[in-house]
Amino acid sequence: MRVLRAADYRVMPWKNGGGTTTEIAVSPAGAGLDDFDWRVSMARVETSGPFSSFAGIDRTLSVLEGEGIVLNVAGRPPERMTAASQPFSFPADQPTSAALIAGPITDLNVMTRRGRMLHQVERLPVSAPVEISTEACSTLILCHRGHAIFAGATPIRLEPLDTLLLGPDVPILRVEPAPDATLFVVRIIRAA
The missing domain is CATH 2.60.120.10 (Jelly Rolls)
Incomplete structure (x- = not known):
């Protein structure tokens, strides 16, 4: 059992360079964006636009703060998400974009490598x-x-x-x- 304090989380650039992500935990320890088995992070989304693509990864997104976003995942109807919505799961390697509803949001991202976790x-x-x-x-x-x-x-x-x-x-x-x-x-x- 370990307590991870918010002040100690690691801040790093998004894979697509469009913002920053705050890494809460990753396995194996020290893994990068291309070789993790699982990863839990938060991101501040300041503008509408495309999501980073992660080959072979399944992802769940939840809105923590802000008015929300509308997610467009290839082949699915648009998903309107707010801080009251249930977490939303989708393949992270399908083209995905988000439109902010009314200003920036902070989201929680959980990602696992398909076939492993x-x-x-x-x-x-x-x-x-x-x-x-x-x-x-x-x-x-x-x-x-x-x-x-x-x-x-x-x-x-x-x-x-x-x-x-x-x-x-x-x-x-x-x-x-x-x-x-x-x-x-x-x-x-x-x-x-």
Whole structure:
């Protein structure tokens, strides 16, 4: 179990050079944009335009801040996404572009290498204590809004945008939330 603090995340350029991304975690450790098995990051999107293409990657996007975007993924109807929308999954190697609804946004990106890893992303509003199953290969819990305290011998407190990274050795984790807390739970598993 590791606590990843927002102040320590690595900021790097987008693959297409159009902005910056804030890397929360990547596997294997130190992997670049072309050789990761999985990657979780946030990006500030300032203008409408094309997304970077990632060959052989599946991606899930969630809006964290801002009015939202309309995603156009080749072969699909446009997807309007706001901070209240469910996470949206799509192949990262299909032509994709985004149109901002009303100004910049910040998004959460989860990417896994097809054939090696799979992922699930859940937006979890928490107003009462809850238990989170963490039996995946890796589970990341991002505190989006409010704060959350994870019970245990030594309680762990996450502030906004801090992340808890767990392996399969902790099967269930109990969360004591602040009022109006929202978490993102990312489960990453090996492909069969």
